[in-house]
Each structure stands twice: as C-alpha cells, then as structure tokens.
Amino acid sequence: MGRYQERKWSGEKGKKFGHAGRTEDPYQPAEGQEASLCTSCRALYQNKRWFFDEKMAARLAGTDQVREVICPTCRKIRDRYPEGVLTLSGEFFNERREEILGLIEKEAAKVANRSVADRIIQILPEGDKVVVETTTEKLAQHLGRTIYRAYKGDLDFRWSEMNRFVRVYWRR
Ligand SMILES: [Zn+2]
Incomplete structure (x- = not known):
C-alpha cells in the first residue's frame, strides 16, 4: 500500500510530470513545424492530440519540420x-499462466496500435500472482474484461477515490 501512497498526486493537470505553473502546451509544435514526434514510440502530436501515423513520422523524423x-x-x-494495476491469480491461472499472459500481451498490442495513451508498463510475477501495470485505468479494466470473457472466473474493480487509479483483480 505504502508504495502507492507515495505516488499520489493532487490530480491537477500539469503537476504530474513537473510542469506545475506552466500554462502552454509543452508538446505544441513550434512555429513552422507540422507536428511533435515522440522519439521513443514515434507517436505524433498535432492539434492537441496524439496519434500514430508511420508514414508521416517517417517523412518528418530528423527534419526541422518536427x-x-x-x-x-x-x-x-x-x-x-x-x-491501472491488474492482478491475476488462482490455481487455474497458474496452470495456464503462459497462455493467459499471451492473451494479455496480444490484446495490449492491439489496443496500443490504435491508442497512444494505453500501454503496459510492465508485467511482474509476484509469487503465485502476476501483476500487470498499465499507463491508464482504461487499459487495466479492458485487459481484466478480456480475460474474464475468455476464461470467466472472478473480476473485481477497485477505484481510488482521490486519484486517477484503479486496481483490477482477476482470479480463477
Ligand atoms: Zn512515446
């Protein structure tokens, strides 16, 4: 529990990544540039939204247009x-761990393809459980529902009252 309490933030936009007090959009392309480009995942930013467009990224990368x-x-x-944090556990889960984690990764890749925001941060074995950390609440819920649809079992959501944070538990 303590681990997550330390990570709480006020929920005010801009504070999360140390942009407190800044009002301008840190990703807004400069004058004369078409877009911003993430050098890590090649997502593009234009008109205040993130999207993937590999053709456009290839055209702009390394130029002063970006x-x-x-x-x-x-x-x-x-x-x-x-x-979001999804915790998977149970006897059935452990018998079919590889198959279930394979489905998680496949589904996450599908989502990540169309949405810049939703990605798995890491998948961590914790004893007989596996913890999947995601960048959004939405993705943790979506992955929990995906596993539930495929394998039934018990699915449980616990939202944090103060923060944008959800814990999802699936057990079978
Ligand atoms: Zn990125």
Whole structure:
C-alpha cells in the first residue's frame, strides 16, 4: 500500500510530470513545424492530440519540420507510473499462466496500435500472482474484461477515490 501512497498526486493537470505553473502546451509544435514526434514510440502530436501515423513520422523524423519530444505515455513507462494495476491469480491461472499472459500481451498490442495513451508498463510475477501495470485505468479494466470473457472466473474493480487509479483483480 505504502508504495502507492507515495505516488499520489493532487490530480491537477500539469503537476504530474513537473510542469506545475506552466500554462502552454509543452508538446505544441513550434512555429513552422507540422507536428511533435515522440522519439521513443514515434507517436505524433498535432492539434492537441496524439496519434500514430508511420508514414508521416517517417517523412518528418530528423527534419526541422518536427519537434522531437517524449510523449506522456513513454514518460509514464519510463517513470513506472501506473494508473491501472491488474492482478491475476488462482490455481487455474497458474496452470495456464503462459497462455493467459499471451492473451494479455496480444490484446495490449492491439489496443496500443490504435491508442497512444494505453500501454503496459510492465508485467511482474509476484509469487503465485502476476501483476500487470498499465499507463491508464482504461487499459487495466479492458485487459481484466478480456480475460474474464475468455476464461470467466472472478473480476473485481477497485477505484481510488482521490486519484486517477484503479486496481483490477482477476482470479480463477
Ligand atoms: Zn512515446
């Protein structure tokens, strides 16, 4: 528990990554540039939204038409800052661990393809459980539902009252 309490933040936008007091958009491309490009995942930022467009990224990368940045999702991954945690456990789970984790990874890759924000930070074995940390609440819930749909079992969501954070438990 303590581990997560230390990571609490006020929920005010901009504080999370040390941009307190800054009002301008740190990803906004400079004058004359088409977009910002994340040098880590190659996501593009334009008109205040993140998206993937490999053709556009290839055309812009390394030119002065683009501002090179690290996107918020890659920062969360680098800082290990999950907004969702899915815990998988149970006898059935342990018998089919590889298969179930394979489904998690496959589904996460599918989601990550169309959404810049939703990614797995890491998958950690913790004794007879496995913990999946995600960059968004949405992804942890989505992965929990995916496993539930495929294998039934027990699915439980616990939201944090103060913060943007959810714990999802699946057990079978
Ligand atoms: Zn990125």
